[in-house]
């Protein structure tokens with residue numbers, strides 16, 4: 185279970201930072217792997233309307249969105265967006281990140297590709313503002329609703345605080361720790377108790393990716409599927425990406441990972457070697473191992489057959505594990 189926090193305040197240790205770090209600490213306490221992106225300290229250009237995203241599903245701007253943030257959004261089970269209210273909405277730096285997720289919106293709504301985790305991912309918002317106005321968070325809520333849709337997450341809730349202005353105001357709020365504990369417990373509940381499944385192949389770029397994507401798509405509510413390679417390649421197999429896209433499955437921004445990065449210190453309940461070479465000896469003590477013996481091909485016709493066979497195998501595996 186991965187929780188990604190987007191810290192949208194320019195203040196290094198201001199109210200938003202405090203609220204988000206307390207929230208992430210509670211997520212970690214309840215079993216999540218956490219990651220914080222300090223948005224104002226990242227290089228994120230505003231959208232320039234090149235519209236390449238609507239044709240090819242990619243953004244040509246070479247900045248930190250391309251160098252990691254799109255992939256982090258895709259890997260996250262939960263996205264927590266934290267911002268101070270600036271003129272009734274997010275800060276400009278966070279808004280630039282939001283606008284750039286038009287790329288993910290376009291992959292779904294222009295190219296008809298579905299991110300395998302879309303059904304299960306959750307979005308949660310944290311916000312603070314100085315005034316006590318009744319409509320203080322209205323603009324933000326509308327923006328967040330469409331942001332979460334673009335990144336493939338359901339908008340499940342928020343914690344918002346009025347009359348928070350100077351650094352330190354947040355720390356003085358007596359109800360804060362209780363608010364956070366209650367919200368995090370409800371937010372993470374759907375992810376608790378999922379079986380962790382690790383799929384591997386040699387390079388983490390093809391067979392394991394397909395098995396992982398099908399598992400996430402079909403059973404992401406019951407299984408926490410991750411995939412890795414023993415010698416991870418620097419990009420996905422393009423033929424695999426093409427045959428998955430033919431089925432409407434979006435493999436965009438899924439980087440091949442090492443076993444250590446995929447597991448983040450957790451032990452899987454089951455490790456499945458999808459390729460023909462099992463590497464179980466180098467895995468941490470998983471409870472169960474399996475080998476599926478598939479072979480990748482550069483030939484697209486054969487790769488389609490491999491894809492369909494892996495899908496059938498995944499379905500049988502899910503049924504057996506139910």
Ligand SMILES: Cc1cc2nc3c(=O)[nH]c(=O)nc-3n(C[C@H](O)[C@H](O)[C@H](O)COP(=O)(O)O)c2cc1C
Nearest residue numbers: 193198199200268269270271272313314315348349
């Ligand atoms: C440029 C700017 C615009 C702001 N606009 C609003 C606003 O529209 N409504 C409001 O209640 N507070 C507004 N504030 C106040 C901040 O939301 C408030 O001070 C908040 O606690 C800052 O959080 P931080 O410490 O995480 O940066 C604004 C502050 C700045 C600097």
